Amino acid sequence: MESAATVAKELGNWREVADFYRRASELYIECGRSQPASDALAKGARALEDALPEDAVKLYIDACETLEEDGKEQMAFDLYRAAASVYLKIEKYTDAATVLLRWALAADKCNATHSQCKAYLSAIIVYLYAHDFQQAEKCHNDCCQIEAFLNSDQNRCANRLLSAYSDGDVEEIKRVAQSSTISNLDHAIIRHARKLPMGDVTSLKGAAPEEEPLDEDDLT
Structure with a gap:
């Protein structure tokens, strides 16, 4: 099946590429082999990133879920990062x-814990890049319900960034974006962080944040 997918890729038959890799994954699952099943989906995703990016993301997410169903969450990290990177390329920031x-x-x-905190900070940066300060702040408030994040360098960085936005301080935003904490994130996130702020932040100065009830089930 994977060989057939390779041929379909060479011919530019992208839908067939996805179908063949999915079928290969299903066959591995039938044999109780979650890792090769996930790998097949990830190969399909990489093949489709340029031609059918949203289909690629679906394959990446399915690959993650295949591993998670077998209790192998840690092996899914790179796949989640790859999926997020594809969404950033096609400017689907909320996704x-x-x-x-x-x-x-x-x-x-x-x-x-370290990966968890990096993921939270990355999500906050993406919301800020999309110029959605309110959602970035809500995301930060939700993340702060997680003790590991609350006491992390990533939270301190997020606090500095959001405070700079609240103050309308463009220079401080740029300074934080150059910080070592952000430099240790994924390359796609770093690239977007270094372009902050997007849009006018002076209108945020002195604005009172809207309070929303916290959903404790959101991130736990």
Whole structure:
């Protein structure tokens, strides 16, 4: 099946590429082999990134779920990051942030605290890049319900960034974007962070944030 998918790729038959890799994955699942099943979906996703990016993301997410169903969350991290990167390329920022938060949840399940905190900060940066300060702030408030994030370098960085936005301080935003904490994130996130702020932030100065009830089930 994977050989057939390779031929379909060479011929540019992108729908067939996805179908063949999905079928290969199903056959591995039938044999109880979650890792090769996930790998087949990931290969399909990589093949489709340029031609059918949204289909590629679906394959990446399915690959993640295949691993998670077998208790292998940590092996899904790179796939979540790849899916988020594809969404960023096609400027679907809310979807990218959602994928990053799913990565954080997977990291939480296997006690990968550092990855979890990086994923949360990355999601906040993506919302800011989309010039959605309110959603970035809500995301930050939700993330702060997680003790591991609350006491992290990533939270301190997020606080500085959001405070700079609240103050309308463009120079401070740029300084934070150059910080070592952000430099340790994925390349796609770093590229977007270094372009902050997007749009006018002076209108945010002195604006009172809207309070929303916290959903404790959101991120735990």
